[in-house]
Amino acid sequence: MTRTLLVAGHGMVGHRLVDQLxxxxxxxxWRIVIAAEEHYPAYDRVGLSSYLDGKSKSxxxxxxxxxLNDPRVDLLLGCPVVSVDRAARTARTAHDDRIPYNALVLATGSRPFVPPVPGRDLSGCFVYRTFDDLDALRAAARPGRPxxxxxxxxxxxEAANALRLLGMRPHVVETGPHLMPAQLDAGAARVLLRHVTRLGLRVHCGTATASIDAGADxxxxxxxxxxxxxxxxxxxxFAAGIRPRDELAGTMDLERGExxxxxxxxxCHTGDERVWAIGECAAVNGRCHGLVAPGYRMADSVARQLTGQTPEPFDGTDASTTLKLLGVEIATFGTTGPDDGPAVEAxxxxxxxxxxxxxxxxxxxxxxxGILAGDTGSLTTVRSLIGRRPPADLEQLLLP
Incomplete structure (x- = not known):
């Protein structure tokens, strides 16, 4: 008998779930119904700045x-889920459609955080999240202007790179002591700063935005x-972080993270055995994860559960990630806190x-x-050493 999976959201993580299932x-x-908020199918949000560098939406x-041609999949664009009746196992969309489901996966993602600074609503203020955001930014950008x-x-x-690709002169304002304070230490951040400064970015760390000021117009x-x-x-x-899209938890009487x-x-199970949440909207054991790699692991786990296979529980302790930011390779791997006592840094x-x-x-x-920045050794090789005593030639592996 065919069952219906409803996926609320079609970002990168929701798409990964559908592909894996x-x-x-x-x-x-399984018949799969995807209720997407945007008017476009899932796209590579991580590479969004390349949309301003010649790549098209397609x-x-x-x-x-x-x-798109799979008869098992119904993709509803511009049609987000707005409420769910868990007792009746039906969801209502913004178009007032009622969709019955046997399983529901919430993959609603996140929204940009806009700090409550005076002037944030002025014409000329933008967020960096969607194709529509970048289309609006492109229309307002003036090459050579700051x-x-x-x-x-x-x-x-990524947002600063978008301004750079539009020919503008970007300033970056960060309240922390250095760039990417959530992922990098001061040493790795210095490598990143040196590179982005060469590209023309002007960086202001350890300070906040007090106000956005209007001209005569x-x-x-x-x-x-x-x-x-x-x-x-x-x-x-504005690219000051994200906040989970957890509004549906309120309509469904589901618990939220602190x-x-x-x-x-x-x-990735909620308090309802038929409902899961994955990606940036999910607080796994109280913690949200803002990178796509953890979201993919959540999606893979839920796909296995839906097909009766043994799932791999999501372990949020491994924050390993590999990024290329404005041409700089950045990698973090393993954990920053030992299981058996204090750590020693080298x-x-x-x-x-x-x-x-x-x-x-x-x-x-x-x-x-650990953390790697710049032209360092293979992350795969170094990560394979986790849980073991490193070899005598570790420095050569890290900085070949």
Whole structure:
């Protein structure tokens, strides 16, 4: 008998779930209905800045013809789920359609966080999240003119690159002591800073946005920082983080995480055995994850559960990730906290363009994790050493 899976959201993680389920469901027991908020099928949001560098929407689209033409899949674009009746197992969409389901996966993602600074609603202020956001930014951009990005994390640097590709002169404002403070230490951040400065980015760390100031025409004219610096700006791009889209938890009487997000266990189950949450909207054991790699692991686990296979519980302790930011390779791997006692740090650096830091267990000497920045060794090789004593030629592996 065919069952219906309803997927609320069609971002990168929701798409991954659908792809994995289609591959694993060899008996074709599932019909899949995708209720997407955007008017486009899932696309590569991580590579969004390339949309301003010559790539088209279709170049970034993840959904191929095999999915779009699959009779098992109904893709409803511009038709998000707005409420769910868990007792009746039906969902209502923004078009007032009622969709019955046997299983429901919430993959609603996140929304950009806009700090409550005066002037944030002025003409010339944008967020960096969707094709529509970038289309609006492209229309407002003036080559050679300055723009300010609020946020110096991963999203902020991508946003600054977007301004650069549009010919603007980007400033980046970060409240933390250095770029990407959530992922990098000061040493790795220095490598990143050196590179982005060469590309023309002007970075202001350890300060906040105090106000966005209007000109005589009512549009953005400048940004005033908390240290008194005034930056001329034609546009302001908010990329100061994200907040989970967990509104459906309220309509469904589902528990939220302490810091937001739909509360789920390590199998991504909510309090309802027929409902899962994955990706940025999910608070797994209380913690939300803002990168796509953890979301993919959640999607893979749920796909296995839906097809009766043994799932791999999601372990959020491994924050391993590999990024290429404005041409700089950045990698974190393993954990930053040992299981058996305090850690010992070892730092290897060559000039200011390469950096590697590893953490060793003080008790056993085993490799726990680390950070790489610049042209360093293979992450795959180094990560395979986790849980073991590193070899004598570790420095050569890190900085070949």
């Amino acid at each position: 289609r591959a694993l469901d060899t008996d074709r027991t 170049d970034l689209t993840l959904a191929g013809a095999d999915l 723009g300010v990005v609020v946020g110096g994390g991963l999203l902020g640097l 009512g549009k953005v004219r400048a940004v005033t920082l908390s240290d008194g610096t005034v930056l001329e700006a034609d546009v302001v791009l 810091r937001g997000g739909i509360a789920v266990d390590d199998l 730092v290897f650096a060559e000039g200011s363009d390469r950096y590697a830091k590893i953490l060793l267990s003080r008790h056993s000497g085993d490799l726990l994790g």
